[in-house]
Amino acid sequence: MVDRVELGVLVVEDEPEVRDAIVRDLAPLGSVLRVESADDVPDAREALEELADDDVVVALVLVDHRLPGTTGVDFLVELDHTPSTRAVRKVLITGQADHQDTIKAVNQARLNHYIAKPWQPDELLAVVRSAVTDFIIATGVDPLPFVAHLDGPRLLEAMTHRGDR
Amino acid sequence: MTEFGHGLDPRGVRDRAFILVVDHDSNRLRALAAKVAELLGSGIEVITADSDRRALDLAGQALDAGRSMPVAVIERELPGSGGARLALDMAGDAQLRPTHRILVTASTSLDSIAEALDGRAIDGLLIRPWSTAGLRAQLQARLVTFLVEHDRGRLADFPRLVDDAVVAKAEQRLAQRRAASARIDEQETHVLLEPQLDDHEVVRRLVDALDRSLGHPPRLRVGPGTVLLQQDTSVGGIYVILDGQVVLRRESEAGVRIVHRGATGPIVGLLALATQQRAFLEVRAATEVRALPVTLNQLSRAIAAESDVGPLLTRTLIDALANRLRDADELQVRIDVLNSSLEAERDQLTDALDRLEKAQMQLIEQARLATLGELAAGIAHELNNPAAALIRNAEHVVDTTNRLLTRLRRHADDERPGLNRVLDQLQDQLATGRRSEPLASAARRRARREIGDRLGDPDLARRLIDAGITDVGRAAELVAGGADVELLAVGHELGVQLRNLELASSRIADLVNSLRAYLRGESDDAVRADVDVVQTMADALRLVGHRLQDLTVEHDYSAVPAIQGRPGPLQQVWTNLITNAVDAAGPGGRIVVRIDTLADDGTVSEDGATSVRVRVEDDGPGIDSSIRDELFRPHFTTKHGRVSFGSGLGLGICRRIVEQHGGTVDLDSPVRATGDAGPPAGGRGPGTVATVVLPISSPPSPS
Known part of the structure; x- marks a missing residue:
């Protein structure tokens, strides 16, 4: 009876050109993922609310580290410490996170993936596919609608296990 | 009588x-x-x-x-x-x-x-x-x-x-x-007590006494190099050296020590004989030597027969021992003196080692920076071509796309009239896309929600936004009119992407230029040129632009005449001051850069100006006047193990560069020094003003 769950990806990047490029590169997944963007962390929080209002389940946040105000890593730590967003997959896409910041992201935010700028579009897509697949499997979302566009084999295997329940 | x-x-x-x-x-x-x-x-x-x-x-x-x-x-x-x-x-x-x-x-x-x-x-x-x-x-x-x-x-x-x-x-x-x-x-004094009796006299008397008691025993004659007494052998008698020189040597772990003849006296082997030990020294003839060998037995007989022999031998022994003792005492004193000066030297060495280590660290740091400098120079040169290609091609793409569309239009006119309108739309969208300011994400989301609610189709709404249509009414109009939203979106996106391309290329080009200007100063030591201070400051700000994101940066530039100087090093100075200001102000802080001119008496003036003044102000915690001079001493700092570009040069080098230009550099806190500069907004701290004054007309003094 439940409609297919709409999954969302939030891109947080302050430079418009880069933001456009990321969003554009994620276009191939547009049929199964709703891609939204935010300019900074306060904007990102707002966006998450709006998405929640639209009943979109945010599966992945893709953040740049160097943002005006709160940094990307700190935002990821915040997300990880908030129950409602703890399951969200976290990917850092950045050219300016140093050693310390990265360690923090891994240890305190349970960073799932790190993409260095400039990124390869194939890599970006692969990472997003894999991360959202993880989210689906971890949170028990119905995988069937996503099999064609994400990591099909893994999702199918997950379905088999679901069947056992 | x-x-x-x-x-x-x-x-x-x-x-x-x-x-x-x-x-x-x-x-x-x-x-x-x-x-x-x-x-x-x-x-x-x-x-x-x-x-x-x-x-x-x-x-x-x-x-x-x-x-x-x-x-x-x-x-x-x-x-x-x-x-x-x-x-x-x-x-x-x-x-x-x-x-x-x-x-x-x-x-x-x-x-x-x-x-x-x-x-x-x-x-x-x-x-x-x-x-x-x-x-x-x-x-x-x-x-x-x-x-x-x-x-x-x-x-x-x-x-x-x-x-x-x-x-x-x-x-x-x-x-x-x-x-x-x-x-x-x-009567004569007993020989033991007679003062000032030299060894010749002793030897003469002894030899006389021995001759008398032993019946003139034969003398021994040896060539130079002959060993008369071997080290560590047991001694069976003595030699009385009559003519020639002997050398007394001792071999030990410390090497061979040569003891002067005087230390033992003209009678050789006496000490060993008297103490029943082995010969401590080797006795070797240095020249041709004539000696009187006397065995232990002969000595005993002589001592018994002549009353003088005993005392004479004793006298010799005492003299020899006294000499040795004196030597030993002197040696001990010298050792003590040497020890204490050794201690002093060791302390000095420890000091010097300390300073050497510090200097070495500095050198390593310098070398690292020098390497980085070379790397940066290399990168800058390498980037020139691709940067140029990027900019040129971006422009060409725009131009070529337009020509392509124009060309297509010709075919459209002839064969497909309906295509004309499409091509018009595309060209329009291209143009608007290129011109449009990027939309803030929040506005985009809001527009999308509005249009999506209105049309009942969020995906369509998204595509309309991509086409640059954010007004709900317009969106509805287009959809009602059956517009090809996808076409409009593609055209708009193409324009936006071309714009992004141009923007990004020019950013790269500017960075490369700034970098080259910065590095140019390092190699061209003697070359002085007309320097536009405002331009070099702008370059510097651009170079460290990535660090200014979190701060408010304002500038207040008056028209200033060009000065004679070296643009690269000056830009280094600006970069350093700006970086310091950024660090001081911290995220959310405020920096103000002011450039104006001063007259001779230090007042602000445009005509009759003799110097250019640059001020970099921040609203950070300020500088304690007690450490202000410390900051100008040359030192290298790295932050978090990474050398920030522009920092680490130290205010000391800034001062040197500025002084080479005949100018002055000063740091002051709080910001009230010049009257017309008010305190930074927010009252975050007393702040700091770095002031550089450079003379206009007089050429900079050669360092």
């Missing part, structure tokens, strides 16, 4: 011999003289004198006249030099010496007459007040002794004083006296 010259006439002696009594006190003198006369009887005359002068005169005259003076009785407390001195003087006079002198003294202390006693000037002491018996005893002893020695015949003249016992005693006394003075005057 004294001579008592004139022949003795038994009858005439009475006329010749006399006793001298000396006292300044006339009563005492009379009493003493009377008693002496009484005791001695008529056999001898008593002559009195009341002073030492008088005494000497009288005595001298009388003796010159052929008389004799057996005894003199002298009062100690004579005025002038005193009786003891008189006695000494008499003892020192050949003529007066034979006289026996009795000193009369009230004091029982002998201190005051010690010299006279030591000099054997006094033969008897009489303590005042004297008794007759005491006086008699002294007189008797003295007179009889004198007569026994000089004039035995006269003894008969004094039957009251003379008897056999007294005579015998006197003879004994005489014999002792003779023996004592004879020993001291005639």
